[in-house]
Amino acid sequence: MKRLLLILVCISLFISAFGQSFVLKGIVSSADGELLPGVNVKIQGTTVGTITDIDxxxxxNVNKGAVLEFSYIGFKKQSIKVNSQQMLNVELAPDQTNLDEVVVVGYGKAKRITLTGAVSGIQAREIRNVPTSSVQNALTGKLPGFF
Structure with missing residues (x-):
C-alpha cells in the first residue's frame, strides 16, 4: 500500500512539472499595423526560438514566466514576459537611429532614408595597412560590386 501511494505521489509531481509548458501562439506587427514576416522570436537566455511566417x-513551446525577445531589422528589440495566455499580439516600434545617417555619394550627399540606390561602406582602418600602389586595388574585394 505504501509503495502504491509513493508511486502515485511521484507521478503527480511529474505531471505538474509537465503542465508548466504550453504552446504560445502570436502575431507580430509594426506600429502602423503591418504584419512582419521573419521576426526572430527567442526565449531569453536560451537558444530556443522561431521566426514569424509571412503573415x-x-x-x-514556452514555460510560464519565460521572457520572449522579439528582434527585427529596422525595429527596436522588445522583451515580453509570458504568463498563462495562449495568444500574444506584439507591436514592434521602428528604430530610427540609422535612418538619419547622412551618406556622401558621388554627386553630393543625401540622408540614408531618402537614398534609393545601394550603398556600400568601408572603414579606413580596413585598408590602412594593405600594401598596394593604388586605392582602387585596396578596395577591390572589400566592397560588393567594386572591381
Whole structure:
C-alpha cells in the first residue's frame, strides 16, 4: 500500500512539472499595423526560438514566466514576459537611429532614408595597412560590386 501511494505521489509531481509548458501562439506587427514576416522570436537566455511566417504568425513551446525577445531589422528589440495566455499580439516600434545617417555619394550627399540606390561602406582602418600602389586595388574585394 505504501509503495502504491509513493508511486502515485511521484507521478503527480511529474505531471505538474509537465503542465508548466504550453504552446504560445502570436502575431507580430509594426506600429502602423503591418504584419512582419521573419521576426526572430527567442526565449531569453536560451537558444530556443522561431521566426514569424509571412503573415507575422509564430508558435513556440514556452514555460510560464519565460521572457520572449522579439528582434527585427529596422525595429527596436522588445522583451515580453509570458504568463498563462495562449495568444500574444506584439507591436514592434521602428528604430530610427540609422535612418538619419547622412551618406556622401558621388554627386553630393543625401540622408540614408531618402537614398534609393545601394550603398556600400568601408572603414579606413580596413585598408590602412594593405600594401598596394593604388586605392582602387585596396578596395577591390572589400566592397560588393567594386572591381
Amino acid at each position: 507575422g504568425n509564430f508558435q513556440l
